[in-house]
Amino acid sequence: MSTATSFQDLVRRNIIEYAFFRWESAVILGLTAGGTLLSVYLNAQGIVPSWLWGGSLGFGLLSESLLFYSSITDTDNSRMIIDRLLREQYYPKDLKNQQLQAQIDKAFAYHSRLESRVNRWRDTSLKDHLNETAEQVREWLKTSYTLAQRIDRYLSEYELLQADRVHASQRLKVLERQFQQEKDPGLRKQLEITQGGLQRQVAALDNVDNTMKQAKLQLEHTISAVGTIYSQTLLIEARELDGSRLGRVREEVAGEITQLNDILSAMSDVYQDV
Structure with missing residues (x-):
């Protein structure tokens, strides 16, 4: 370690990487992408209202943000x-x-x-x-x-x-x-x-x-x-x-x-x- 904070920097980088790449994060991002694309398609067919795809995207990003925050503070x-x-x-x-x-x-x-x-x-x-x-x-x-x-x-x-x-x-x-x-x-x-x-x-x-x-x-x-x-x-x-x-x-x-x-x-x- 070259500096007094290098190990703690390494810890923080690993915590952030863990928060981004944990399997729960992948599931949320996958469901968000799938739900948003499906909502866009169904809206184009006139089946669902236009706000649904935005709501799906927003809900997914909010869930991911909460998961990320809980990961780095856990x-x-x-x-x-x-x-x-x-x-x-x-x-x-x-x-x-x-x-x-x-x-x-x-x-x-x-x-x-x-x-x-x-x-x-x-x-x-x-x-x-x-x-x-x-x-x-x-x-x-x-x-x-x-x-x-x-x-x-x-x-x-x-x-x-x-x-x-x-x-x-x-x-x-x-x-x-x-x-x-x-x-x-x-x-x-x-x-x-x-x-x-x-x-x-x-x-x-x-x-x-x-x-x-x-x-x-x-x-x-x-x-x-x-x-x-x-x-x-x-x-x-x-x-x-x-x-x-x-x-x-x-x-x-x-x-x-x-x-x-x-x-x-x-x-x-x-x-x-x-």
């Missing part, structure tokens, strides 16, 4: 469209780990409610602040979803990585005994090299494990923080939170995004070392 329709767009752009794929998926579902629920609030907001004095905050939250949760995917990948490989760690640790003990008993300089040198490689592998696996623990805690914190931000948007509607406080909220979100990016970078580094 909060359930708006929520359905927002949910679909968020799923497509921010949460496209389910995770294998059920606990992680539950966390992402919770984040999605907060995200969807926040976007629905922004979509319904009409107070121009705080609209820009709210849009900018929502844009930051979008990027924040997009990064959090990437983090969850990395954790999900790690958890799917956890047993293999643990087996590698156990094997490397056991092998180190065997090689250490061999090194103590070996007299040949060439073999001792090779044993040192092999031990060094295994030690680096164990250290890298420990680093991966510690980084993933940190990432899981950060993800949990993110979900909780998003819930707090959503509750603060409710305070806006109650006129208990002004633009300056919302500005501080954006600063907090920016700091959270930086922390997430740091963890993602660390995760990439430790995976390269394994």
